[in-house]
Amino acid sequence: MFDIKTELTTNPKEKPASEVLGFGHYFSDHMFVLDYTEGIGWHDARIVPYQPITLDPSAMIFHYGQSVFEGLKAYVTVDKQALLFRPEQNFRRLNRSNERLCIPTIDEELALEGLKQLVSVDREWIPSAPGTSLYIRPFIIATEPNLGVHPSKKYQFIIIMSPSGSYYKEGINPVKIMVEEQFVRAVKGGTGEAKTGGNYASALKGQEIASREGYAQTLWLDGKGNKNIEEVGSMNIFFKINGTVVTPALNGSILPGITRDSMLHVLKSKGVPVEERNISIDEVVEAYNNGTLEEVFGTGTAAVISPVGELKYLGDKMIINEGKIGEISQMLYETLTGIQYGFIEDTFGWTIRL
Known part of the structure; x- marks a missing residue:
């Protein structure tokens, strides 16, 4: 052809x-x-x-x-x-x-x-x-x-x-994330939803600061109000709050991750309540303070899933799920990698065998 x-x-x-x-x-x-x-x-x-x-x-x-x-x-x-x-x-x-x-x-x-x-x-x-x-x-x-x-x-x-x-030589260990308070990754109307090199170059300074303070990645907030959560490092981000998994809605400044989309399909197929909507850092802090913030994890091609064990915001540290991987994170990782390596039947029609 x-x-x-x-x-x-x-x-x-x-x-x-x-x-x-x-x-x-x-x-x-x-x-x-x-x-x-x-x-x-x-x-x-x-x-x-x-x-x-x-x-x-x-x-x-x-x-x-x-x-x-x-x-x-x-x-x-x-x-x-x-x-x-x-x-x-x-x-x-x-x-x-x-x-x-x-x-x-x-x-x-x-x-x-x-x-x-x-x-x-x-x-x-x-x-x-x-x-x-x-x-x-x-x-x-x-x-x-x-x-x-x-x-x-x-x-x-x-x-x-x-x-x-x-990616995980010694098991999936939750990482420490620092909420970026000064810089932004992208703004609505910019190039945030495109996969272009400039987005990654502009994120390096935040990553450098986070690494200097002993954190693995930066949690990016929106470029306008600096309140709504967007991405974590170069990954999409998910929160399990009071039994419901919430991820920021695609708004023009967030990359539409293929792993993100796959996770949403798996969650829905398992009957897990899922919401795609705006979620602010204040809502996450409130959920942590009242004990309903159960899991946080990033998703992307390289790691598939990256559990978050600690969030730092305005100088305060939030320890998520006692710093351990949660049940949803573990299930998603095992399901997606199971499909990718052929351990689990691909009922979604996602794979191409050569």
Whole structure:
């Protein structure tokens, strides 16, 4: 259906041992590349050996930040098959980010086929040790050499892949989170709901301050009133209050996480009461003070779920569930990873076996 040329490497790299993988340190032998030229459209789909990108110093990505990216994974299941988890949702979200950043949308079917073929070519790069996976990073950059402030006329869409170690080497341990009181991640009408590099750059200062004080992540509040909760680090956030799981409603400044959406489906399928709405930091503090704040957890591709054991706000520390992982967090983690690694039947139709 699609003409994707393949050039195999003549110098394959040595694959690292699973115990040294970490995250984002090693890269597979090949990458998928697709070019865009105004007047022609997206063209020249190809799989080539992993290699540096050569760009003109005036390429617009360096000056005006026109870029978007995605993150997903490939897994080896218990029956030794390669599996992708909801990849079509990633390319759908990539196009929503494209529209916000004035980048031409891609053919989602072509992107998915390119990904399937790339994973097949580098199938042996998917690690099989428990908890490991092949992290996949599709991204688009503006490549036109021009310093004029306007959307680029040239782009490259590239997919690279990185074998990644187990996120939780010693079990799921709740993390400490600091509520950010000075900086904001994004505002409604900005680029918060797009997956673009600038959002992550603007979050680094808050992360730096939190790390300096011994906290794993920053809990971001809204950019207008500095009261409503939005995200935690680069993850979506959930609260279990008096038996109901609450997560901030998507409002234009929150990234619509695919793991977030998956968690909502699982919760509803299990009969757990769920609400998507505005939730303020004051409501969380009140729930903590009256004993109804039962669990807090973040969700994202890398960790799947990250339980929160402590929140710090205005100098006060709130210890959540005695600093232990809660029943809902544990159930969600086991369910989603069970589907991803093939331990549990995928009744949602989320997985693609290659």
